[in-house]
Amino acid sequence: MDRIVDIATDGRHLSAHRGFLIVSEERAEVGRVPLDDVAAVIVHAHGVTWSTSLVVALAERGAILLLCGSNHAPVAVCLPLDGHHAQNGRMRAQWEAGRPLSKQLWRRLVIAKIRWQAAVLEANGRSAGAFDLLARRVGSGDPENVEAQAARRYWPLLMGDAFRRDREADGANAMLNYGYAILRSMCARAVVAAGLHPSIGVHHANRGNAFALADDLIEPFRPLADALTVRLIAHGVDSVTPEAKRAFAGMIALDLPGENGTTTVAGAATRAAQSLAGCFQSGRAGDLVLPIPPSAIELSGLESLLV
Known part of the structure; x- marks a missing residue:
């Protein structure tokens, strides 16, 4: 099933490692999700960081990174440029x-x-x-x-x-x-x-x-x-x-x-x-x-x- 990953806690770092989206805090892993299962990553917290390699890995799989404002409405999105063969x-x-x-x-x-x-x-x-x-x-x-x-x-x-x-x-x-x-x-x-x-x-x-x-x-x-x-x-x-x-x-x-x-x-x-x-x-x-x-x-x- 396509999964929505919601990040709502400050201080988290998102990265990609061996086919997984890794969520960590103070360099300690707190969760992981197979990248192939991810439809979108939605970031609500404003103290979150992420690696470029993760954004690239998401884009290669057609997944998106969505950033939200304080009212939970989207304010920015990272979309893959290459979406379809035609x-x-x-x-x-x-x-x-x-x-x-x-x-x-x-x-x-x-x-x-x-x-x-x-x-x-x-x-x-x-x-x-x-x-x-x-x-x-x-x-x-x-x-x-x-x-x-x-x-x-x-x-x-x-x-x-x-x-x-x-x-x-x-x-x-x-x-x-x-x-x-x-x-x-x-x-x-x-x-x-x-x-x-x-x-x-x-x-x-x-x-x-x-x-x-x-x-x-x-x-x-x-x-x-x-x-x-x-x-x-x-x-x-x-x-x-x-x-x-x-x-x-x-x-x-x-x-x-x-x-x-x-x-x-x-x-x-x-x-x-x-x-x-x-x-x-x-x-x-x-x-x-x-x-x-x-x-x-x-x-x-x-x-x-x-x-």
């Missing part, structure tokens, strides 16, 4: 994709996100009838910003009327930031592995955003972190504790329904990124394969992450 052709097709294709791709991503939000609400006993109508209203490029309209309905239904999504806030908001950081690193890795560049998005286009395409691809997956946050809160976890981090790190291995049977969240992201590369090359948005909204029974698998 990288040059795919990146050229990505760069040359016309606005009509990009707008159709964004429409499909928004529809998938809204349908996932509906699935999460229904799994939590909330009425989500309006979300099917909202999904049907999404046009090319989402000119009516139906995504925002869905969000205004979604958050009060899922988290209560008093909740406000604030990326700088503590509590549930910080937990959401952390969950999204896990999913964002997963999508960034999938994008690079597919031979695409994560900074060239189909909708997100901030000039300083190195994750633009990953931020597009993450949208259908976000409600999964929302669902896990709700469950953690129900179990008395209301901040980014070690227990919460373990749960969010395990999220990428959760089973989801797929085109050809069950797949993992990470597998669904890989499939989505690969199909997105195909869309850029074919010019057909309909080739995009996005994760199927899970049933309440499938979402109940999140409970296994809380132990």
